[in-house]
Amino acid sequence: MYAFYSLLVYIFYTVFKKEEEDALETACGASSDESGPVSMETGCQRKDGHTSKRGKMASAQRNESSSSSDSDEMSLSDNDDDIAGPDIPACTPLAAFLSFKQEAEKRRASQVQLETPGKLSESPLVAVMSHLLTFLEQYSHFQQLQHQADQYRVQLKRHRVQHRRQMKALRASYRQRLRDKNSIITSLEEAISQQQTPSPLSEGEPSGDAGMQAGVHSLVESLYGLQGERSKLRGELRLLHSQLEQKERDRHSRIQAFQQQIDELKGCIEEREEELSRLRTATGATDSEKRVLCLSAENESLKQNLSVTQGLLQQLSTIPSQSSTMLMKENESLRSRIQQLELSLQQRSEQLSHLERRSEQSEWRRGEELRKREDRVRELQLELDREKGKEPVVKYVTQTVEVESPTTLKHLSKARQRGELLSEKLANQNERCKQLEEQIRKSDEHSCNLQHKIAAYEREISKLREELLKEIGHLEEKKEEAVKAAANCSPEHFQNLQEQFFSLQTRLTALPPTLRCMKTDYASLRSQVRNFSDFYGAAISDAKKQISAAIIEMSEANKDLLEKYRKEVALRRKYHEQLVELKGNIRVLCRVKPVLKEDQQHNEGQPVVVTTDPNNESSLSVLNKGKGRVFEMDKVFHPQATAGRGTTDGPHVFQEIEPLVTSCIDGYHVCIFAYGQTGSGKTYTMEGSVENPGINKRALKHLFSEIEQRKDMWSYTVTVSSVEIYNEVLRDLLSKDGEKLDIKINPDGTGQLHVPGLRVIEVKSFQHIKKILATARRNRITFGTQMNQHSSRSHALLCITVEGTDLATGSKTTGKLNLVDLAGSERVWKSGAEGERLKEAQNINRSLLSLGDVIQALRARQAHIPFRNSRLTYLLQDSLGKGSKTVMVVQVSALESNVGETLCSLKFAQRVCKVELGPASRKIECGGGVCD
Numbered sequence: 001m002y003a004f005y006s007l008l009v010y011i012f013y014t015v016f017k018k019e020e021e022d023a024l025e026t027a028c029g030a031s032s033d034e035s036g037p038v039s040m041e042t043g044c045q046r047k048d049g050h051t052s053k054r055g056k057m058a059s060a061q062r063n064e065s066s067s068s069s070d071s072d073e074m075s076l077s078d079n080d081d082d083i084a085g086p087d088i089p090a091c092t093p094l095a096a097f098l099s100f101k102q103e104a105e106k107r108r109a110s111q112v113q114l115e116t117p118g119k120l121s122e123s124p125l126v127a128v129m130s131h132l133l134t135f136l137e138q139y140s141h142f143q144q145l146q147h148q149a150d151q152y153r154v155q156l157k158r159h160r161v162q163h164r165r166q167m168k169a170l171r172a173s174y175r176q177r178l179r180d181k182n183s184i185i186t187s188l189e190e191a192i193s194q195q196q197t198p199s200p201l202s203e204g205e206p207s208g209d210a211g212m213q214a215g216v217h218s219l220v221e222s223l224y225g226l227q228g229e230r231s232k233l234r235g236e237l238r239l240l241h242s243q244l245e246q247k248e249r250d251r252h253s254r255i256q257a258f259q260q261q262i263d264e265l266k267g268c269i270e271e272r273e274e275e276l277s278r279l280r281t282a283t284g285a286t287d288s289e290k291r292v293l294c295l296s297a298e299n300e301s302l303k304q305n306l307s308v309t310q311g312l313l314q315q316l317s318t319i320p321s322q323s324s325t326m327l328m329k330e331n332e333s334l335r336s337r338i339q340q341l342e343l344s345l346q347q348r349s350e351q352l353s354h355l356e357r358r359s360e361q362s363e364w365r366r367g368e369e370l371r372k373r374e375d376r377v378r379e380l381q382l383e384l385d386r387e388k389g390k391e392p393v394v395k396y397v398t399q400t401v402e403v404e405s406p407t408t409l410k411h412l413s414k415a416r417q418r419g420e421l422l423s424e425k426l427a428n429q430n431e432r433c434k435q436l437e438e439q440i441r442k443s444d445e446h447s448c449n450l451q452h453k454i455a456a457y458e459r460e461i462s463k464l465r466e467e468l469l470k471e472i473g474h475l476e477e478k479k480e481e482a483v484k485a486a487a488n489c490s491p492e493h494f495q496n497l498q499e500q501f502f503s504l505q506t507r508l509t510a511l512p513p514t515l516r517c518m519k520t521d522y523a524s525l526r527s528q529v530r531n532f533s534d535f536y537g538a539a540i541s542d543a544k545k546q547i548s549a550a551i552i553e554m555s556e557a558n559k560d561l562l563e564k565y566r567k568e569v570a571l572r573r574k575y576h577e578q579l580v581e582l583k584g585n586i587r588v589l590c591r592v593k594p595v596l597k598e599d600q601q602h603n604e605g606q607p608v609v610v611t612t613d614p615n616n617e618s619s620l621s622v623l624n625k626g627k628g629r630v631f632e633m634d635k636v637f638h639p640q641a642t643a644g645r646g647t648t649d650g651p652h653v654f655q656e657i658e659p660l661v662t663s664c665i666d667g668y669h670v671c672i673f674a675y676g677q678t679g680s681g682k683t684y685t686m687e688g689s690v691e692n693p694g695i696n697k698r699a700l701k702h703l704f705s706e707i708e709q710r711k712d713m714w715s716y717t718v719t720v721s722s723v724e725i726y727n728e729v730l731r732d733l734l735s736k737d738g739e740k741l742d743i744k745i746n747p748d749g750t751g752q753l754h755v756p757g758l759r760v761i762e763v764k765s766f767q768h769i770k771k772i773l774a775t776a777r778r779n780r781i782t783f784g785t786q787m788n789q790h791s792s793r794s795h796a797l798l799c800i801t802v803e804g805t806d807l808a809t810g811s812k813t814t815g816k817l818n819l820v821d822l823a824g825s826e827r828v829w830k831s832g833a834e835g836e837r838l839k840e841a842q843n844i845n846r847s848l849l850s851l852g853d854v855i856q857a858l859r860a861r862q863a864h865i866p867f868r869n870s871r872l873t874y875l876l877q878d879s880l881g882k883g884s885k886t887v888m889v890v891q892v893s894a895l896e897s898n899v900g901e902t903l904c905s906l907k908f909a910q911r912v913c914k915v916e917l918g919p920a921s922r923k924i925e926c927g928g929g930v931c932d
């Protein structure tokens with residue numbers, strides 16, 4: 001029974017509900033057609049208390065229009081016709097049915113109670129019914145209330161509209177009345193003025209026309225009355241105005257409050273959005289979104305960098321002009337100083353030349369005398385020779401004297417020339433002084449030689465004398481013999497012999513004075529020579545004094561110059577560092593290998609897929625499977641670019657490297673490495689050939705020339721070591737035994753790495769380093785692969801350490817330059833590697849991969865950088881990390897057969913491009929510690 005009733009109730013309920021809904025829908029349709037959106041809302045309300053979607057929208061629209069109506073009168077008046085009373089849904093048939101059912105059930109229950117007095121007084125169905133009924137009653141009551149509320153709301157709106165209309169009409173009528181009154185007043189005033197103006201015709205007439213006066217009075221009274229009314233109306237109008245203003249103020253305050261709320265809401269929304277974006281970047285965002293965020297952040301930083309760069313550029317453009325004017329001034333003052341010094345030097349050189357002339361004259365005079373005496377000696381000698389039938393003995397001596405005198409003169413003329421040169425070239429003062437000293441030394445030597453020669457000459461004379469004495473003795477003997485013979489010979493013969501004897505005797509008596517005279521002559525000659533050397537030495541020392549005074553003067557002037565030079569050098573270094581930092585402390589350069597003859601032989605008909613843009617030095621495009629891809633680098637070297645600085649347009653390799661080598665001398669850690677597939681030209685770029693040297697040689701040449709330029713202020717020590725990493729084993733390329741080496745932490749407590757047993761050579765000159773490079777090249781492991789006849793199978797590192805000491809302050813710098821020629825990054829299958837070669841290729845790829853990981857970690861600013869994952873990265877730790885400067889030269893082939901490797905290399909390069917190492921730091925030691 002219970003189930004039956006329930007079913008019945010359900011059926012009826014559904015039937016009635018359907019009826020109601022149909023009725024509602026027809027009402028909705030009708031009202032939407034006739035009354036518009038407002039009637040839709042109330043007409044479409046369901047029985048279960050839910051408003052339909054359309055109803056909600058309509059309500060929203062109505063709310064909007066009502067809110068806007070407060071502010072906009074016109075819009076309200078437009079919608080005014082749309083406001084209509086809501087229809088109440090009919091739910092009474094169900095209630096009637098239920099009450100009827102309840103009655104029937106009650107009756108049935110009373111009958112059952114009468115029949116079976118022991119059972120319950122009320123059945124459960126009746127209870128349910130009664131509950132349902134009360135619910136429906138409550139619901140209908142609620143709907144009625146809601147309906148009433150809606151009606152009130154509509155009425156209120158109508159009243160408000162009516163009120164506004166009334167107000168408007170009232171204001172209009174007041175204005176109209178005011179205008180009317182004003183016009184009346186003005187007409188009356190005009191009339192009065194006409195009345196009061198005496199007419200020329202009425203002048204002679206009596207003034208007191210009673211009718212006229214009364215009219216005028218009444219008019220004046222009415223005028224006063226109108227004026228009073230006007231002022232009253234004005235007061236009312238003012239009141240209305242103030243009311244309106246008050247309302248306007250209220251409206252404004254409401255708008256402001258509303259605006260505040262909107263702002264608060266906006267703030268909330270922004271906060272939410274921020275939180276959302278934060279959450280997104282932290283967790284759920286896609287890679288592309290993250291990338292977009294990162295890129296926008298990078299963009300921002302780039303913009304900032306750009307503005308900083310522009311500022312710096314401006315500064316840089318102003319500072320050189322200032323410094324150039326300062327330098328010009330200084331130059332002028334220095335020039336005038338130099339001119340003064342040149343003048344004084346000229347004077348000194350004139351004095352010197354005067355002295356030289358005098359000495360030349362005296363020399364010449366002495367030479368003349370010497371020649372005369374020599375002639376005499378020669379004559380005597382000839383006589384003696386004639387007597388004795390001997391060879392001329394003094395020939396050698398006279399010849400030497402003849403030769404030596406002009407050489408002395410020559411020396412003197414040279415000295416004069418040098419003196420003149422001294423005045424011309426001030427910068428070579430010290431050099432010339434040395435030359436002069438040398439000359440003095442030579443002249444001293446020469447005078448010494450002369451003394452020796454005089455002594456020899458004296459020795460020769462004494463020998464001659466001895467011989468002469470012997471000859472005399474001999475002649476005496478002959479004489480005695482002759483006397484003895486004369487005692488036995490005839491008187492004629494005796495007489496003849498006597499004559500001969502007497503003549504010989506006279507000659508003999510004549511000989512000693514000649515000899516004496518000769519002796520005295522030589523003594524005077526000797527003293528003259530001695531005097532000459534003394535005189536010459538005094539003249540030279542005088543000149544020396546004058547020159548040293550000039551040098552002191554010059555060095556005083558030089559001090560200022562030196563100081564300025566120091567400042568200029570410091571400024572240049574600063575700008576240089578700024579320039580390098582602006583360019584970025586990690587730079588990626590790309591070099592495209594030209595298509596060589598041998599490449600054409602192996603790859604006949606292969607098209608070129610890598611193209612460079614002559615108008616854009618930092619991009620290159622790669623064509624792969626018909627699609628072009630553009631890569632951006634810091635610099636792209638087209639295939640015709642040379643290894644050096646270049647004379648043609650476009651970038652040349654060393655031009656980009658040079659500033660970093662200079663940085664190394666200034667105490668920075670620099671790492672330059674070549675990366676790329678086998679045969680792409682890494683070794684060509686780093687080592688080069690004899691006729692076309694690569695980065696290594698050019699860097700060292702530049703290093704030594706820079707050191708030479710700074711030698712007045714800095715002293716440098718350059719040490720070199722070279723290692724190769726083959727199959728993850730470290731080998732010394734400068735030692736013959738090829739022992740395995742290991743990387744350890746330096747026990748000196750600095751925390752730096754060192755390789756025990758590694759040969760470190762101190763290099764004094766560029767010529768020396770050439771030999772070292774050749775040794776390292778010879779010892780490196782190379783094999784032929786399918787891709788390169790002489791493929792380098794190991795990573796080769798040339799480590800140059802430059803320790804500098806400031807001569808003025810004593811501060812020390814330590815710069816490091818690591819030049820790395822990496823092994824080829826080819827694909828294993830493509831290189832045709834097997835067995836040992838395969839292991840080799842795998843090791844190469846592994847270490848390159850760890851280099852990539854290190855760069856990735858640096859890029860992500862990770863706390864831990866995996867330097868220790870390979871020997872290569874471990875060894876380069878202090879030149880790859882923070883505070884260092886790194887340049888990667890990516891080598892690529894332009895041929896289509898290598899496009900895969902080319903793309904891989906370029907993608908790796910682009911990853912490196914994004915790494916920021918932060919500002920580089922100088923390694924300077926002040927006293928005991930390190931002060932970067």
Ligand SMILES: Nc1ncnc2c1ncn2[C@@H]1O[C@H](COP(=O)(O)OP(=O)(O)OP(=O)(O)O)[C@@H](O)[C@H]1O
Binds near residue numbers: 685
């Ligand atoms: N820019 C260039 N101009 C002229 N010749 C070049 C250039 N680049 C490379 N070559 C030539 O290409 C050949 C291979 O170059 P190289 O040995 O330098 O390649 P690699 O990258 O070092 O190879 P691997 O990694 O196998 O050692 C050499 O004969 C070299 O002379």
